[in-house]
Amino acid sequence: MTTEINMETIRETFALLGDWEERYRYVIELGRTLEPFPDSLRIEETRVHGCTSQVWMSAEKNAAGQYHFRADSDAHIVRGLIAILLSGVQGRSATEISAFDPLDFFRELGLEEHLSPNRRNGFYAMAQRIQTLTSD
């Protein structure tokens, strides 16, 4: 389950995929690689509002200043999008994370419609949450 899903793997796989169906199938598959989200963390503080689906996200920083994110959604596709988003920030430092532009990455994968930067877009709210969680 813990096969490292990194940006490179995702990038390479997407390059091989054809129509939307194959892409969505892969996105859903990526969602299944997310580490289980503990029920104890399904609380108001971790909830990301503004999504049509339910989304939770939390982060912990280790002694070396690297962040470990956990996130979940009840929707398969959203969970997959979370996995893609986290591939760019998992285990990184705050500086590295602030340098990561999720919209760029999503655009590269042809998924930018999910990250349109407006306050009504729930997934964009999630990308924002990563910045909030790491900007202390």
Add this chain to the structure above:
Amino acid sequence: MKRSVDTSVDKPVDRSDWRSDFPILARTMNGKPLVYLDSAASAQKPQVVIDAMRDILENEYANVHRGLYALSRNLTARCEGVRALVADFIGARENEIVFTANATGAINLVARCWGAHSLKPGDEIVLSAMEHHANIVPWQMLRDSLGITLKIIPLDEQGTLDLDAYRALLCKKTRLVGVTHISNVLGTINPVSEIVRIAKSYNPDIKTLIDGSQGVVHNPVDVRGMGTDFYVFTGHKLYGPTGIGVLYGKQEVLESLPPFFGGGDMIDSVTWETTTYRESPYRFEAGTPPIVDIVGLGAAIAYIQKKGMEALVSHEKELILHARSRLDKVKGLTLYGNAPDRAGIFSFTLEGAPPADIALILDRMGIAIRAGHHCCMPLMKTLGVEGTARASLGLYSTREDIDRLIEGLEKVKSLTG
């Protein structure tokens, strides 16, 4: 009024020509022919509405009222003509029609003009368990500022209102009953005439407000026959533009209410010391109205009247039967709302595929539906779900749209299963 329409279901009338009245339906979405099943959120616009609005902007535009030149005079007459048309459409008198921004605006206007002035601490307002946030939040705001109480009419298993429970909720403190004509989630057509009659026979002073946002779209409305004090709806769900809604208020009720918005157009005279207001409905319409949108609404209503509301209803009935028979066969699908009297609004969940997944996958297939709580969070709680997927029909909907939806749902299952 009475025209003979073919209501037999085994010989469906072909309405594909209706579809071609709506230019947007010829386009594709994500490379697939568009299947638009989100009409309960907002309906598409027929060419005649688009043309009417464009014509105003290109050839007829000026501000209305008090203009002493031809353009202004003509457009004023045209806007007032729409008021008459709206009145005719719902069985009201012209001076009982107040133009608002939308249904939400109309309900808030009632809450402010009537509620804030008439309600006292301890008074009660009865709402139903299937209300849209638009008919909940304005009353909650009054509850919190005035100390009134909200009572809720419960649902039965079919998604119809429990009228016995409703009768039991009425008491000396009841001041208003506010119920939706048709649920935007369950599709249930509520027996609003009976609901009004029950309130009025308990106490004629109880005010009634019917949210007709869906009701006016899916069945003929006669506010006078219904006997309600207030009936509200919005233009954009009725194939008209956004930005224009309607508040119907009984003449004697409107005349007894103070205005809420102050400004131009709603006054008789203004001095620094005192201002006198115009008669209703004008005293409720401060500022320049949404002129172009009013004309658009008029064009939409004229379009519907030309087709005949009865023809719309019988077309929808036929589609409802088709949709039911197809949806019932989708394994793992739960339909919310099974009222015998219903409109073409279908909320459902699919085992293993949350609503957001359904909507996102259907999107790729060119099918527009809605996923979420549909501005009915309390109802979602009653139903025990976070949200549903919702497919809703318009007059341009076809059997093929429904077939494409079913195909789409099978694809959702294969992708998420």
